[in-house]
Structures are given as structure tokens and as C-alpha cells.
Amino acid sequence: MDAYHAAVELDAALRSHGHRVTRARREVWDVLVGADEHLSAQGILDRIDGGDAPINESSVYRTLALFAELGLVRESRLDETATWELFHDDAAIHLVCADCALVIHHDTDLVHDLRRALEQRSDFSPVDIDVRVTGRCHNCASVGTQMA
Amino acid sequence: MDAYHAAVELDAALRSHGHRVTRARREVWDVLVGADEHLSAQGILDRIDGGDAPINESSVYRTLALFAELGLVRESRLDETATWELFHDDAAIHLVCADCALVIHHDTDLVHDLRRALEQRSDFSPVDIDVRVTGRCHNCASVGTQMA
DNA sequence: ATTCTTGCAAAAGATTTGCAGGATG
DNA sequence: CATCCTGCAAATCTTTTGCAAGAAT
Numbered sequence: 396m397d398a399y400h401a402a403v404e405l406d407a408a409l410r411s412h413g414h415r416v417t418r419a420r421r422e423v424w425d426v427l428v429g430a431d432e433h434l435s436a437q438g439i440l441d442r443i444d445g446g447d448a449p450i451n452e453s454s455v456y457r458t459l460a461l462f463a464e465l466g467l468v469r470e471s472r473l474d475e476t477a478t479w480e481l482f483h484d485d486a487a488i489h490l491v492c493a494d495c496a497l498v499i500h501h502d503t504d505l506v507h508d509l510r511r512a513l514e515q516r517s518d519f520s521p522v523d524i525d526v527r528v529t530g531r532c533h534n535c536a537s538v539g540t541q542m543a
Numbered sequence: 544m545d546a547y548h549a550a551v552e553l554d555a556a557l558r559s560h561g562h563r564v565t566r567a568r569r570e571v572w573d574v575l576v577g578a579d580e581h582l583s584a585q586g587i588l589d590r591i592d593g594g595d596a597p598i599n600e601s602s603v604y605r606t607l608a609l610f611a612e613l614g615l616v617r618e619s620r621l622d623e624t625a626t627w628e629l630f631h632d633d634a635a636i637h638l639v640c641a642d643c644a645l646v647i648h649h650d651t652d653l654v655h656d657l658r659r660a661l662e663q664r665s666d667f668s669p670v671d672i673d674v675r676v677t678g679r680c681h682n683c684a685s686v687g688t689q690m691a
Numbered sequence: 692a693t694t695c696t697t698g699c700a701a702a703a704g705a706t707t708t709g710c711a712g713g714a715t716g
Numbered sequence: 717c718a719t720c721c722t723g724c725a726a727a728t729c730t731t732t733t734g735c736a737a738g739a740a741t
Contacts, residue, residue: 418697451699452698475706475729512653517681528673568721625705
């Protein structure tokens, strides 16, 4: 998503629900659009500080809550602190290295399989599927092997 | 797992790693063995209070951290507060109702499939797979239908 | 102009930590 | 009896909230 379309999307999403377009919201949005990873509230703040005038912590939280409500972002609680990323409706799952905390995005249609399987249950209608795999990335795994 | 075997397992796990068997650890363990759901630290405390002398909050946290380190329990962060349950190496995934917060445990070997698929990647060795599905349970889904 | 948002500071809630006394091996 | 654990209270950290001033429509 390029900057122009990102801005238009934010604008439309906000206005169509009667919300105002403010600097805080644009800044947070820009950071999320530019991020290749999920970011914590602090991570977002840090990346905004690098720019011009700072945005207050609480404004970031309020903005993220609003974005989530509008379906623009998704909140994860993979770790002790919450993180956010742009919403994307794909089959990505997260592979988290237990040693170095590297996060790999991995696409697999097993998520779709799982969704299909769940949809056949009469007692639960799935909406959101979140898969987190903990393990060891290539680097950390090979370090462990050398020590053995 | 009956009470006898549960006690023996805890005893062995602790002693084999040089840790002592204390009342706090037994109490927390008993609660977890008897629980049919994941419990928060507070939930564990509440269930202990019902018994005899109370156990301190911080002891519960320290105990849970130790249990997790020994692989006896698994910590989840499905919600804003962490919850714990006995470790069980099965294919259970969690179905969480977005409306009433009901949690359904669902067994599916798609988790094993996913593990197998991941093990073929050269760059990541999976250890733990955690699947959380948000959606609507039968009850809440039918309420939504009636309103439409 | 009106009402929505922000910044600030304080509050709230969960989890962690230091330390002295008590329990365990 | 030497050391590990616990309880207590205070600290820490993330997230939330009230309120007056500032910005957007």
C-alpha cells in the first residue's frame, strides 16, 4: 500500500464513521503502514518521536482502540505487552523464536482448512483465527546444536 | 489424573530439579489439577482461599513461573490477564466467543498437520503451537440471527 | 461555534522484587 | 542448620481515565 492510498483509506474509514482526521491518527497510521512487524504502543511512540512533534502515549492508545474498532488494525497479545499491525485477511501465522524473539510470518492454507473444519461445527462460528508457534529460528537452533 | 498421581508427579518434578515441595506449590498444583479451565492468578488465589490458610499473591506468581519453567503448566495470554492450565501435549485449540467469552476446547489433528508442515521448513523448528479462534458460540450466534 | 481530540497527570490493574522471618531437606 | 521459600509492602510497567485546553468540521 503506497502512501497516497494509505492516507485515502484512513480518511475514508474515519469520516465515514463520523470521526475526525487528526495528526495523531495520521501519525499512528503512517507508522503502522510503514511497519513490517507488529509494534507495541511504545514502539509506535518511538517511531513517531523520530519525526516531528511528539504524540502523547494516551492518544496512541486511544487511536489504536479506535482503529481496532473500525477494523483497521488487529491487536495481538502474543507477548506480555500488546502489539498492533494493519489488518490483513490472509492466512499468515506467526513463528516466534523463543531465543531471539524473531517473528517470521508464514502463510499456510492449513488456516483455511481449520476454518472450514470449524465451520462444520454446529456450536461455534469462527471469525478470527490466530496461530502462534513458538520454537527456534535457524540461527538459534544451530547455536544450540553446536553446544550439544 | 487422580489426586495421588498428581501429587507424585509434582513431587518428582520438583525434587528432580532440586526444588522443595512446599504447601504453596501443592495448593497451586491442586487447583490446576482440579480446574477444567485456564485460571488467572486471581482465580487460583480465590480457589485456594476457599480452602484453609491463604497463599500470598506473589507466591502464586512465583510458583506459576516455576511450574512453567519445569514444563508443568502452560501460560496463555488469550485475554488481558494471563491464565494458566496444566500442560497437555494434545491438539487442543481454543475457541473463544467474542460475545460471552465462553471458551471451548476443540481437538483437531490439523495442529499436528501444521507441526509436520513447519518441521519441513529449514529455517524454523516449532516447539509449541498455540491456536486461538475468536467467533461466536451457538447461543450468541442465534441471538444475533434473531435480531437481524 | 460546536463538539471531538489531545495532553497531562493521576489512577488502576497485573506482575515483579527486596528483604527479613519461617519452613524444608 | 544451611538454604530455599514465603509473606508483606513497595516498586514497576502497561493501559485507562478525568479534565481543561486546543483542533477539526
